Structure formats: structure tokens, C-alpha cells
Amino acid sequence: MSRLLIALLTALVVGSCGGGNYSAPRNLDDACAIARERPHYYRAFQRAERRWGVPVHVQMATMHQESKFIGDARTPFRYVLGVLPMGRQSSAYGYSQALDGTWEEYQRATGNRRARRDDIRDATDFMGWYMTLSRERNGIPLSDARNQYLAYHEGHAGFARGSYNAKSWLLRVADNVEERSRRYQAQLATCR
Numbered sequence: 001m002s003r004l005l006i007a008l009l010t011a012l013v014v015g016s017c018g019g020g021n022y023s024a025p026r027n028l029d030d031a032c033a034i035a036r037e038r039p040h041y042y043r044a045f046q047r048a049e050r051r052w053g054v055p056v057h058v059q060m061a062t063m064h065q066e067s068k069f070i071g072d073a074r075t076p077f078r079y080v081l082g083v084l085p086m087g088r089q090s091s092a093y094g095y096s097q098a099l100d101g102t103w104e105e106y107q108r109a110t111g112n113r114r115a116r117r118d119d120i121r122d123a124t125d126f127m128g129w130y131m132t133l134s135r136e137r138n139g140i141p142l143s144d145a146r147n148q149y150l151a152y153h154e155g156h157a158g159f160a161r162g163s164y165n166a167k168s169w170l171l172r173v174a175d176n177v178e179e180r181s182r183r184y185q186a187q188l189a190t191c192r
Contacts, residue, residue: 022071022118031060031184032191034069041069044124052128057188058145059127061181062152065173066097071118095123098130102155106130127152134159145181146174 025041027033035042045056063069071094092099094117098106106126107113115122134140134151138159142148151159153170164170 024069028064028068029183031057031187034060035188035191038069038120041120044121047121048124048128051125052132052142054128054131054142054148055185057181057185058131058143058148059124060184061145061177062127062149063095063123064180065149065177066092066152067095069095071095071120071123094118095120096126098123098126102130146178149174149177 025034025037027037042056045059048054048059049056096117098117103115103117103126106129107115110125110129112122112125115126117123117126130152131140131142131148134148134156135142137156138147138151140147140151140159147159150164150170153174154163158164164174
């Protein structure tokens, strides 16, 4: 075989062996650092903003809360008697922590059957799609990180019922998402 063919085959084998880099960026408190370290993340957020209208900082703050930007994030296991694993707490997976059923609904609605929850472009597109539905169904402005997060966590029907009002811990988390969104917005304005 020629050396070129061997080199190409070697590159193909090595490239197909590794999974994606699903680790979190190093500095999750600085939106500019995230954009510098993972420019493809930032481009994905911008693309979703152009398509759906959801500001980058709202998406980033929600993703930080949901997965800390870890592409293969999953919910913890549940245990019986503290030792026997009984499965995961939910089917939430990936950057956006989308549930199986909601992800399938997104795939049908957008025609993107090949979308993957561990692909940053698909995850940001999903978030844009979902938050746009939150605006349509519940009247939540796309720039309202707090209420967008509550609808994201509780679902559209749960948000409409106000189920989050009985969860003081969730209201605190939503306040944190809103505060992080504001911080990311201010940072992004200075690093462009």
C-alpha cells in the first residue's frame, strides 16, 4: 500500500476511536472565557439566537444550570436501600438536559431526526425552539431568563399551573439563572 493510503487509514481509525470532548470549559463564570475556549459553542448559541430569537446569555445561563456545559451529562442514579441502583432520576441527557419525549417532539417539529442531545448545535437549537414555545404558550419574553428557566424545568403546562410556586428551592435556582444571565450579558458586551 502507498504511504498516503496508510496515513489516511490511520487518521480515519484514530478519528473514529475517540468520542466527543464532553468536558466542561475551565471557567464557567466568565462568558468570554467560554467563548474563547470553545468558539464552536459560542457560534452555536449565536446560530440559535438568529433562528429563534433567544439571546445568547439566556441560553448560556440555562445551559450552565442544566448541565454545566457537559455534553453527556445525565441525572444521578436512584438507589434502593442506599446501595441498589434503580435507574436514573429521569431521561434528561446532554447539554440541554432534554427529556426523551421532549427531544422526540423537537425532532418531529423541526424535521431534524438526526439531532443529538450531546451535540452543542442541536442542544442550543433545541433550547431556542423550546423557549420560543414558552413565549407562544405562556407569554414569557425570550429575554426573561428566570421565567424561561421555570418553564424549561417545569414544562409548559406546569409553568401555566404555577407548579414552581410550591418549590422554594426551584425559585432560588431560577433567581440564580437570572443573575447569571445578567452577568453573562454584561461580560459578552465587553468581550466582542
